[in-house]
Amino acid sequence: MAGVCYGKAGVDILKDIALDLSVRRVGIVGRNGSGKSTLVRLLCGLIAPDRGHVRVDGVDCFADRRAALRTVGILFQNPDHQIIFPTVGEEVAFGLRQLGHSKSEAQQLARATLDRFGRADWYDRSVQALSQGQRHLVCLMSVLAMQPKVIILDEPFSGLDIPTTRALRRELDGIEATLVHVTHDPVSLADYDHVIWLSEGRIEEQGSAESVLARFVERMEREGEQDAFADFSG
Amino acid sequence: MLSLTSPVRTPYHRLPAGPKLLVLSLVTFLLFAVETWVFMLAALAVVALLFAIPGRPFWTEGLRLLRPVSFFVAIVLVWHIATGDVGAGVTICLRLVVAISLANLVTLTTRMEDMLDVVRKLFAPLRRFGLSPDILAFSVALVVRFAPVLLEKGSRLAEAWRARSARRARWNIILPLTLIALDDADHVSEALRARGGLDTGY
Amino acid sequence: MEKNVVLIALFAALIAVLGMIPKIDLISGVPITAQSLGVMLCGTVLGARRGALAVLLFLLLVALGLPLLAGGRGGLGLFVSPSAGFLIGFPLAAFVTGLVVEKAVGLPLAAAAFLGAVLGGIVALYIPGIIGMAITLDKSLPEAAMLALPFLPGDLIKAGIAGVLTSALAKARPEALLSRAAH
Numbered sequence A: 001m002a003g004v005c006y007g008k009a010g011v012d013i014l015k016d017i018a019l020d021l022s023v024r025r026v027g028i029v030g031r032n033g034s035g036k037s038t039l040v041r042l043l044c045g046l047i048a049p050d051r052g053h054v055r056v057d058g059v060d061c062f063a064d065r066r067a068a069l070r071t072v073g074i075l076f077q078n079p080d081h082q083i084i085f086p087t088v089g090e091e092v093a094f095g096l097r098q099l100g101h102s103k104s105e106a107q108q109l110a111r112a113t114l115d116r117f118g119r120a121d122w123y124d125r126s127v128q129a130l131s132q133g134q135r136h137l138v139c140l141m142s143v144l145a146m147q148p149k150v151i152i153l154d155e156p157f158s159g160l161d162i163p164t165t166r167a168l169r170r171e172l173d174g175i176e177a178t179l180v181h182v183t184h185d186p187v188s189l190a191d192y193d194h195v196i197w198l199s200e201g202r203i204e205e206q207g208s209a210e211s212v213l214a215r216f217v218e219r220m221e222r223e224g225e226q227d228a229f230a231d232f233s234g
Numbered sequence B: 001m002l003s004l005t006s007p008v009r010t011p012y013h014r015l016p017a018g019p020k021l022l023v024l025s026l027v028t029f030l031l032f033a034v035e036t037w038v039f040m041l042a043a044l045a046v047v048a049l050l051f052a053i054p055g056r057p058f059w060t061e062g063l064r065l066l067r068p069v070s071f072f073v074a075i076v077l078v079w080h081i082a083t084g085d086v087g088a089g090v091t092i093c094l095r096l097v098v099a100i101s102l103a104n105l106v107t108l109t110t111r112m113e114d115m116l117d118v119v120r121k122l123f124a125p126l127r128r129f130g131l132s133p134d135i136l137a138f139s140v141a142l143v144v145r146f147a148p149v150l151l152e153k154g155s156r157l158a159e160a161w162r163a164r165s166a167r168r169a170r171w172n173i174i175l176p177l178t179l180i181a182l183d184d185a186d187h188v189s190e191a192l193r194a195r196g197g198l199d200t201g202y
Numbered sequence C: 001m002e003k004n005v006v007l008i009a010l011f012a013a014l015i016a017v018l019g020m021i022p023k024i025d026l027i028s029g030v031p032i033t034a035q036s037l038g039v040m041l042c043g044t045v046l047g048a049r050r051g052a053l054a055v056l057l058f059l060l061l062v063a064l065g066l067p068l069l070a071g072g073r074g075g076l077g078l079f080v081s082p083s084a085g086f087l088i089g090f091p092l093a094a095f096v097t098g099l100v101v102e103k104a105v106g107l108p109l110a111a112a113a114f115l116g117a118v119l120g121g122i123v124a125l126y127i128p129g130i131i132g133m134a135i136t137l138d139k140s141l142p143e144a145a146m147l148a149l150p151f152l153p154g155d156l157i158k159a160g161i162a163g164v165l166t167s168a169l170a171k172a173r174p175e176a177l178l179s180r181a182a183h
Helices: A036-043 A065-071 A088-098 A103-116 A132-145 A162-173 A209-225 B017-033 B037-052 B056-083 B086-109 B112-129 B133-163 B171-194 C002-020 C035-046 C048-063 C076-080 C084-103 C109-137 C141-172
Strands: A025-030 A072-075 A150-154 A178-183 A194-199 A202-207 C024-027 C030-032
Touching: A025 A036, A025 A209, A036 A150, A036 A178, A065 A072, A072 A132, A072 B171, A088 A103, A088 A132, A103 A132, A132 A162, A194 A209, A202 A209, B017 B037, B017 B086, B017 B112, B037 B056, B037 B086, B056 B086, B056 C109, B086 C076, B086 C109, B112 B133, B133 B171, B133 C002, B133 C048, B171 C002, B171 C035, B171 C141, C002 C035, C002 C048, C035 C048, C035 C084, C035 C109, C035 C141, C048 C076, C048 C084, C076 C084, C084 C109, C109 C141
Parallel strands: A025 A178, A025 A194, A072 A150, A150 A178
Antiparallel strands: A194 A202, C024 C030
């Protein structure tokens, strides 16, 4: 994955970000409003940078949406914002249809994906009847079914209990694709290859998980002792 | 979400949706064209028989769906007793009950997907005007998915209101609920674009 | 494209939900549901065309047999019942409401939304509604109009609420108010 990007939107959310990454597990940490979610949207081509350019595996995901589908998949924070269809089968098959598979092919591949996760009986299940954690898994399966080279996780564990988080983490650890994991929780990035610390739209620091996270935690605790709301920017 | 399709399996479930709807429209047209009470009574007998064949639970379901009409039946009867034209009143009420029961029969015995297929076929000519039947079917799925989601968020808002107020939540929660719908629309369309959007030939 | 389809679908869902939340006692003893308020909001927020489409989508789901109409009603039976005219009037109501808000740019938003809700949510809704009752109940138009009269006070109050809500929505999400967006 090679990506150099300069981005800003309206009130300078990201300022002159330059990144070039080629490792399999990338973590991005930062406080609320540090520009994490803007960076995520740039990476998967949902928004275009004002200046500079973004490439993921050589693909400009904003301009070439078709190629983008095969390149980047994103797991949003809230499954209720992501799941579009009433039943699990339709949801998983949708992305496959988007990749150009025929209806029956898409259904077959969707079943195969569910089967791989031992959830074959979910195909006709109503999304509404699933728990929060199960819905997260549906989102993950929908993304994995499309076999993107890079998967972006936007705070995937927020609001989940410990067993659900563990189970979801286990699924994620087994994934072949490159993971870009965005979070404010340093613990979940401990065994990542590379961690980027975003602060106020700039890269504060990047490097090995151990060193970056240690300094991030130290700074967060210091800021927590002061007035955490003082420079809160939403 | 629950659809109104009856869990009681009936022989009518197996009939194709298109012809069922066609017969329904023809009979309904006849009911409003013919004015005699003999015809209405005969029609009522046929409909009652149709509801009776699958057995008691189905019969009860049919009656339950008629409850909202009872209000109108009462008004019409009172009106016509007052004006002295009871015969006409009875004919009108019979027609209402027969027409609505028959339509309910189709609703009860047709799966939503089959109904949607008929709609899709009916809409196919509209493709020329840029309204794709696929987008229509997609929108239907979206509503089925998001009505319960919004309902749940609405109940949470009502709870949050009651946690801080002695009075019951009233129309005050409509504003935040509408805001939620607007924000959800942002998120969902973004998630949709992340997976290729609607232009890639879905 | 996606945004429009999703907005229309979510507002169709919103109409359904407003019919499901517990009835609101506006004046003592007159329970009304917020469903027709939802129809008005479709017009004032989404504008004439998108608003009418959202309501049409909602009606389609009701016709397909989903119990989305206030009181958990749904199915084809409704479209031959005495309230059929009101159902058919729903999209028209949203369209007229939206049209008034789009055209009356000289008026403050709350006033335009109220006026739109009265002209759309009441006038444009009651005309097909009354015709529908006249046909199904075999009554003359003035007689049918009398049957609709008891709903008028509640609907006037809803039009007022629609006005207030619309201007509050415009303050909270100025960019979301498509009825007043630059065309």
